[in-house]
Amino acid sequence: GENVGLHLPTLSVQEGDNSIINCAYSNSASDYFIWYKQESGKGPQFIIDIRSNMDKRQGQRVTVLLNKTVKHLSLQIAATQPGDSAVYFCAENNDMRFGAGTRLTVKP
Amino acid sequence: DAMVIQNPRYQVTQFGKPVTLSCSQTLNHNVMYWYQQKSSQAPKLLFHYYDKDFNNEADTPDNFQSRRPNTSFCFLDIRSPGLGDAAMYLCATSSSRGNYEQYFGPGTRLTVT
Numbered sequence: 001g002e003n004v005g006l007h008l009p010t011l012s013v014q015e016g017d018n019s020i021i022n023c024a025y026s027n028s029a030s031d032y033f034i035w036y037k038q039e040s041g042k043g044p045q046f047i048i049d050i051r052s053n054m055d056k057r058q059g060q061r062v063t064v065l066l067n068k069t070v071k072h073l074s075l076q077i078a079a080t081q082p083g084d085s086a087v088y089f090c091a092e093n094n095d096m097r098f099g100a101g102t103r104l105t106v107k108p
Numbered sequence: 109d110a111m112v113i114q115n116p117r118y119q120v121t122q123f124g125k126p127v128t129l130s131c132s133q134t135l136n137h138n139v140m141y142w143y144q145q146k147s148s149q150a151p152k153l154l155f156h157y158y159d160k161d162f163n164n165e166a167d168t169p170d171n172f173q174s175r176r177p178n179t180s181f182c183f184l185d186i187r188s189p190g191l192g193d194a195a196m197y198l199c200a201t202s203s204s205r206g207n208y209e210q211y212f213g214p215g216t217r218l219t220v221t
Binding site: 032034041042043044045046049089093095096097098099100101 | 112141148149150151152153156165198200208209210211212213214215
């Protein structure tokens, strides 16, 4: 069936580097996408969203890119900090499905 | 502060013994969701309410039921828990239908012995 999935299950970066987390989706009916951050023992926390009529959206230190042609989302985190270490999920509004998640580890 | 509260944070139940998990919110949000999250997996939507309108996911087992007596509270009932139901259960809210920004509670970790 159609799903939302992530290319990389783990990502390790040096503190201060930029991080890029990827997500592929296959449900063309979805028109809204969200990135969540989940720290250990906590519920997911909203980071940023994007609607399908946009290609790019920027927040504080984060940018989401949407490529509808290849059904791909990415989350870019600038100047990654130890506090960014967590699991990151993308989700789509169709059935509120979450992708598999990527664990980001930031090395000091 | 407005928030989503889940009680208890940790729940232990016996195989086959009914258990109820609770969620409350002070956000006055119209939509409430229940997710199941197993270790190292993504949250999986079980059901959600638009106000009192209940929406069950097609693959949610009949063993899982929900109640929403008012705007603030929502309950997850597991009628006969099996070992495979051990998981983190997450409650979330969003302000209205069509607004997908969700606010999650801290979750209840259920252990089945």
